[in-house]
Amino acid sequence: MLNKLILFYGSIVSMKNKNNKKSSCNGCHGDCVSDTSVGFKISEDFKRFNQKDDIFSRSFWDDQIHSEKTERFYTSYRKPLKEWKKVDGYQHRDFSIRNAAWHVTDFFAERLEKSQDRREGFLDFLTAHRPSAAESRDIPDPLEMSREIKHVAKLFDADLCGITFYDERWTYDKRFNRNQLEEVEMDLPDGITNTIVVAHEMDYELLRTVPSALSGTATGVGYSRDVTTLLALAQYIRNLGYQAYASMNDTALSIPMAIQAGLGEYGRHGLLITKEFGPRVRIGKVFTDLPLAHDKPINFGVEKFCDICRECTKACPPGAIDDGKQLETIYNQSNIPGIAKWTTDAEKCFDFWVKQVTDCSICIRVCPYNRKMPKWAFKTWTNLMATPFKRIILWLDKIIGQGKRNAPSNWWKGH
Numbered sequence: 427m428l429n430k431l432i433l434f435y436g437s438i439v440s441m442k443n444k445n446n447k448k449s450s451c452n453g454c455h456g457d458c459v460s461d462t463s464v465g466f467k468i469s470e471d472f473k474r475f476n477q478k479d480d481i482f483s484r485s486f487w488d489d490q491i492h493s494e495k496t497e498r499f500y501t502s503y504r505k506p507l508k509e510w511k512k513v514d515g516y517q518h519r520d521f522s523i524r525n526a527a528w529h530v531t532d533f534f535a536e537r538l539e540k541s542q543d544r545r546e547g548f549l550d551f552l553t554a555h556r557p558s559a560a561e562s563r564d565i566p567d568p569l570e571m572s573r574e575i576k577h578v579a580k581l582f583d584a585d586l587c588g589i590t591f592y593d594e595r596w597t598y599d600k601r602f603n604r605n606q607l608e609e610v611e612m613d614l615p616d617g618i619t620n621t622i623v624v625a626h627e628m629d630y631e632l633l634r635t636v637p638s639a640l641s642g643t644a645t646g647v648g649y650s651r652d653v654t655t656l657l658a659l660a661q662y663i664r665n666l667g668y669q670a671y672a673s674m675n676d677t678a679l680s681i682p683m684a685i686q687a688g689l690g691e692y693g694r695h696g697l698l699i700t701k702e703f704g705p706r707v708r709i710g711k712v713f714t715d716l717p718l719a720h721d722k723p724i725n726f727g728v729e730k731f732c733d734i735c736r737e738c739t740k741a742c743p744p745g746a747i748d749d750g751k752q753l754e755t756i757y758n759q760s761n762i763p764g765i766a767k768w769t770t771d772a773e774k775c776f777d778f779w780v781k782q783v784t785d786c787s788i789c790i791r792v793c794p795y796n797r798k799m800p801k802w803a804f805k806t807w808t809n810l811m812a813t814p815f816k817r818i819i820l821w822l823d824k825i826i827g828q829g830k831r832n833a834p835s836n837w838w839k840g841h
């Protein structure tokens with residue numbers, strides 16, 4: 427009966443949404459993606475973000491954040507703790523698999539750290555490339571080129587790919603040099619016109635075990651997939667004779683770019699929510715001057731659903747997630763000023779990570795957009811979340827209980 431009900435209302439919603447499909451425009455420079463169409467509420471107090479104020483950067487230079495415990499947190503990613511807390515999910519094998527998942531990303535992050543003062547993927551864009559071809563391919567049709575880029579991105583393991591104009595507001599005002607503990611000038615060359623945004627699905631079953639060191643494996647795998655996709659995609663563009671810079675957490679804020687590129691909407695927990703995987707994604711981007719058509723932002727009702735849902739707020743152990751409306755409130759210097767949005771308190775969030783000696787994704791686990799169902803059922807589920815039936819979905823979500831934690835030892839046993 428319940429299935430029939432979901433199917434019936436789902437079909438009504440899909441009919442309604444047929445006219446609301448994601449589409450592309452033909453290579454403008456952002457005029458078609460206004461802040462209003464994306465849902466950005468930006469005031470005159472807006473300032474570009476300085477990477478020095480990012481909570482991870484602050485944990486190196488700011489005595490309010492830096493401590494012996496933050497040192498232990500970072501060291502544990504190189505040297506697995508043998509046992510911690512004596513509880514399931516924090517044993518030697520859990521830290522070992524988490525660190526192994528980070529290994530590829532770490533290799534690129536540390537490759538030039540000593541010799542060239544670059545921590546690529548986190549503080550500096552990736553540079554493991556051959557130079558661009560001397561002659562560039564003629565691109566008469568940016569729309570066709572965009573189709574081709576998405577095809578190639580999927581081949582190189584991206585789960586999602588969207589394209590938008592290069593919006594400098596999201597590029598860090600200054601970068602941070604962790605060795606020198608000082609801010610440095612942004613080094614992204616001039617002439618960038620477009621941003622290709624890719625996303626990788628994070629492993630659902632691993633994230634069910636959060637909080638645990640084991641669940642951090644999903645983050646590591648996501649980053650490691652990201653680095654290989656981005657490097658290959660950027661090299662493909664270079665081989666066509668254009669500029670391409672592959673970027674993970676470095677250089678610019680990924681979430682606003684992903685929203686502009688039509689990959690999803692912004693959630694109360696401060697994360698991107700995609701139609702396909704909810705908030706269970708890692709995001710990367712390639713900055714380029716390749717002529718490309720742009721995707722349009724999508725709206726599938728996330729803001730209104732978050733208005734009635736507080737699952738992430740209630741579940742966040744340190745209380746770091748907003749409970750109220752989208753405002754310009756900032757908690758500390760790790761928040762970007764001048765944007766009315768749900769803001770998380772990065773100091774509280776990071777303090778919890780440090781105490782757990784691993785990253786946390788509880789807000790992803792409990793989010794009703796993070797559910798594993800057959801594709802058609804998940805589509806129906808998210809469609810219904812955008813209708814007056816949203817409260818029923820919220821109620822149903824609790825009954826189904828998919829947001830509950832699975833014991834890490836169950837994951838090791840394969841269930």
Ligand code: SF4
Nearest residue numbers: 742775778786788789
């Ligand atoms: S990651 Fe964990 S601590 Fe941080 S906001 Fe999400 S639930 Fe809270």
Ligand code: SF4
Nearest residue numbers: 693694732735738793
């Ligand atoms: S848990 Fe609920 S309130 Fe939080 S982001 Fe997900 S849908 Fe929005």
